[in-house]
Every structure is written in structure tokens, then in C-alpha cells.
Amino acid sequence: xxxxxWRAERRRRGTGALDVSLGSGAIxxxxxxxxxxxxxxxxxxxxxxxDPAGRLPLEWPAAxxxxxxxxxxxxxxxxxxxxxxxxxxxxxxxxxxxxTTVDLVLDPA
Numbered sequence: 001x002x003x004x005x006w007r008a009e010r011r012r013r014g015t016g017a018l019d020v021s022l023g024s025g026a027i028x029x030x031x032x033x034x035x036x037x038x039x040x041x042x043x044x045x046x047x048x049x050x051d052p053a054g055r056l057p058l059e060w061p062a063a064x065x066x067x068x069x070x071x072x073x074x075x076x077x078x079x080x081x082x083x084x085x086x087x088x089x090x091x092x093x094x095x096x097x098x099x100t101t102v103d104l105v106l107d108p109a
Contacts, residue, residue: 023078023096023097024075024096024097025061025074025075025076025077025078025094025096026076026077026078026094026095026096026097026098026099026100027072027073027074027076027098027099027100028047028072028073028076028081028083028092028094028099028100028101028102029070029071029072029073029099029100029101029102030045030070030071030083030101030102030103030104031065031068031069031070031071031103031104032045032065032069032071032085032088032103032104032105032106033069033103033104033105033106034105034106034108035105035106035107035108039065039067039068039069039070040065040069040106041065041066041067041068041069042064042065042067043064043065043069043071043085043086043106044062044063044064044065044085044086045062045063045064045065045071045073045083045084045085045104046060046061046062046073046083046084046085047060047061047062047073047076047081047082047083048060048081048082048084049077049079049080049081049082050080050081050082050091061073061074061075061076076094077094078094078095078096079093079094080092080093081093081094083102083104084104085104085106086106087106087107088104088105088106088107089104090102090104
């Protein structure tokens with residue numbers, strides 16, 4: 001867990017310290033293959049909330065797959081999430097500090 005101290009200004013009471021604890025999130029890792037089971041390297045895998053209203057795609061954790069099709073996305077918020085690539089998606093639930101394995105099979109284009 002990352003702990004930081006922010007300075008906060010309180011009305012009519014001056015300034016004070018505000019301790020904020022930020023969790024490290026979850027890890028989502030797995031492998032991306034095509035329908036024949038061949039690993040797909042260079043595929044972007046994104047983990048996003050099921051209802052991303054108001055959030056820009058740049059705010060979502062993502063990773064590109066290695067040549068062997070493996071990927072690892074860190075700092076994923078806890079709760080319901082969607083793991084997706086260009087033609088595959090899975091709904092999952094992540095827990096703070098936990099790791100979830102999600103393998104994706106791409107549909108032919």
C-alpha cells in the first residue's frame with residue numbers, strides 16, 4: 001500500500017495534513033492466442049470498468065502482449081472489470097492485492 005501525505009486547506013482553520021492511502025490494486029495477467037492456439041504478440045490488452053462513463057481510455061491500465069502472447073497489467077482497480085483486446089472480451093472481478101489470470105482467444109478479423 002502506498003501512503004502519501006497531502007496538504008489540505010481547511011476553511012477558517014488554516015492548513016493541515018491529510019493522510020491518503022492508495023492501494024496497489026490488482027494484477028491481471030494471461031495469454032492471447034488466435035483460434036489455432038498460436039500466440040499473438042503485440043496485441044493491446046486493456047482492463048476497464050464495465051461502465052466507463054466519463055473516463056478517457058488513456059486512464060485505463062493496459063499492456064501489450066510479448067511475442068509468446070503473455071501480458072501483465074498492474075494497478076487494476078478492485079471490483080468489476082472488463083479485460084479486452086480488439087476482438088475478445090471477458091468480464092472479471094478483481095480484489096485488492098490479488099492476481100487474476102485471463103486468457104483471451106481472438107476471433108478472426
